[in-house]
Amino acid sequence: MQKRRTRKKRVSRPKICRFCEMNVEYIDFIDAETLRKFQTEKGKILPRRVTGTCLRHQKMLSVAIKRARIISLVL
């Protein structure tokens, strides 16, 4: 039996912020569909190193998600 020594290979994805790409100036918390893409199944906000979102947009995103949580749009 061989011991598997697979290092976690991450699929190389372009580290470009999706919001910058789309020239998003403001992330609307009403847009739950977009917000969910940046959350885990349990409703946690995905870290920047996973999504590649820039700092500016990550902050906006977290605010948007927190607002959306209040009105229970997202987990």
Ligand SMILES: [Zn+2]
């Ligand atoms: Zn950005």
